[in-house]
Amino acid sequence: MEMLRGLEQLCSGARLRELGWGSLEKAPFLCWRGKDWMQCFRWGVHLCLEEGTSQExxxxxxxxxxxxxxKVHNEATGKSSWWMLNPEGGKSGKAPRRRAASMDNSSKLAKVRGKASRKKPPLQSAPESTADSPGSQFPKWPGSPSSRSNEDSDMWNTFRPRTSSNASTISARLSPILTEQDDLHDEELLPSLVYSSASSNVPPTVTEELELIDGLNLMSPSSSTLPTQQSASSGQIQRDSSFSLRNAGGQTTSFGNSLFNPVDISLQSSVSHFSAPQSLEALLTPSSPPPRDVMMTQVDPVLPQTGNRMNSRTLLLLGGQASQSKMSSGNPRGKPAEQQTEPVSASVLPSTLPIVTSPQNTASITSLKAPLSATTSQSVQLGSPLLLSSASPAPLGLNQDRLPIDLDIDMYMEDLECDMDYIINSELMDGEGLDFNFEPILSTPSYPSTSQASSHTWVPS
DNA sequence: AGTAATAAACATA
DNA sequence: TATGTTTATTACT
Structure with missing residues (x-):
């Protein structure tokens, strides 16, 4: 129970519940069993730790x-980082982390050792124990080469990409956005794989980025349905993608609200973040002009690269996070976003998830736009997901918000096509109901980290 | 036996 | 100090 509460607090509870939070009862927070739960996260619910909570x-x-x-590093915020569901990881269950992954024995041994020594470490065996941990770090990297490709997904899950770097990475990634290109290739083949492969192939940073992206993707809807829909409505998707909400609508058909909800959640959360967070917010915020520069900055790097490529990723949703600060400071529950919480069907299936665009996406979009049009300001306004979500009480799910964006988005949506295919393929591949793993490349910017990114990495301007 | 949750220790910025 | 990681313990199935 406590856990639940904690989660509630951590995340925007209301919606979560609607989604199927109930499952949580049994499986608290960490339990992946409850798809619902997972979904919640996928949808973009962010975990925020509240201070002082025993559960913390x-x-x-x-x-x-x-x-x-x-973990998404949030420089802007400071220390705290955001946590998101790992899209891939999310699937399988919990994985014991890296180390153990393959080596049950070893892991066990390790445990044993640990027991024996670890604790004692202070006394003696520190080294060995440490050894383990270090080792673990290795594994952390998805990039770790070989293994990944196949089991990767599993492995992946198992090993969680450490993110700390990711966060920063993300920002970095922003600039690198291009990765997409690579991704495209890989992705085309396998979405999920892409992720892994990318990680493997790509340098750590990139990998991280990917990871980050994935994280972002979390938001994205699931999959199984998507493919169908997508395939069916690739065109639609584009639009929708422009604003996920829409998709939700389409898909929603089956699920109806549920789909939206997720989105909403993401938005909300994201919104909340943004609001709290930093520069991003400012950036995103239409009202705040300053961002523009930033935006531009971002854009510049991005555009050139991604330019057209923005693709579906753009569509990706980012989960917003409620930064602690927000949570604590702003809304106790983190529900800030709740605003829109609308009734969603608890039984949302991951697969059915629609594509949602999260603020991040928007952001990405924005960025894109920005470059495109000199009128960055406008683009920003439109693009800024934050704005939409936050600004409009109505959840993204509502078309309203998106409309404006859509318009702009349409601009690049065209470009998206390629990505779309990619996405579709990926989905097909995943079929399982994975999330879309689009690489948020663009979106990244919007990402929590984004803020960072904006401010840090490439934004250096 | 395996999994999960909690508590605590430890590490790092 | 805050955050994050790891280990150990305990409880449940």
Whole structure:
């Protein structure tokens, strides 16, 4: 129960519940069993640790422990980082982290050792124990070469990409956005694989980025349905993608609200973040002009590269996170976003998830736009997901918000086509109901990290 | 036996 | 100090 509460607090509870939060009862927070739960996360619910909570420790423990969660570094915020569901990781269950992944024995041994020595470490055996941990770090990287390709997905899950770097990476990634290109290739083949492969192939940073992206993707809807829909309505998707909400609508058909909800959640959360967070917010915020520069900055790098490529990723949703600060400071529950919480069907299937665009996406979009049009300001306004979500009480799910964006988006949506295919393919591949893993390349910017990114990495301007 | 949750220790910025 | 990671313990199935 406590856990639940904690989660509630951590995340925007209301919606979560609607989604199927109930499952949580049994499987608290960390349990992946409840798809619902997962979905919630996927949808973009962010975990925020509340200070002082007794669960805090537990949560942290879980977050770090399970590969399912991805940490997004939030420089802007400061220390705290955001946690998101690892799209891939999310699928499988919890994975015991890297080390163990393959080596049951070893892991066990390790445990044994640990027991024996670890604790004692202070006394003696520190080295060995440490050894383990270090080792674990290795594994952390998805990039670790070989293994990944096949089991990767599993491995992946197992090993959680450590993110800390990711966050920063993300920002970095922003600039690198291009990765998409690579991704495209890979992705075309396998979405999921892409992820892994990318990680493997790509340098750590990139990998991280990917990871980050994935994290972002979390938001994205699931999959199984998507393919269908997508395939069916690739065109639609584009639009929709422009604003996920829409998709939701389409898909929603089956699920109806549920789909939206997720989106909403993401938005909300994201919104909340943004609001709290930093520069991003400012950037995103239409009202705040300053961002533009930033935006531009971002854009510049991006455009050139991604330019057309923006693709579906753009569509990706980003989960917003409620930064702690927000949570604590702003809304106690983190529900800030709740605003829109609308009734969603609890039985949302991951597969059915629609594509949602999260603020991040928007952001990405924005960025894109920005470059495109000199009128960055406008683009920004439109693009800024934050704006939409936050600004409009109505959840993204509502078409309203998107409309404006859509318009702009349409601009590049065209470009998206390629990505779309990619996405579709990927989905098909995943079929399982994975999330879309689009690489948020663009979106990244919007990402929490984005803020960072904006401010840090490439934004250096 | 395996999994999960919590508590605590430890590490790092 | 805050955050994150790891280990150990305990409880449940």
């Amino acid at each position: 420790n537990s949560i942290r423990h879980n977050l770090s422990l399970h590969s399912k969660f991805i």
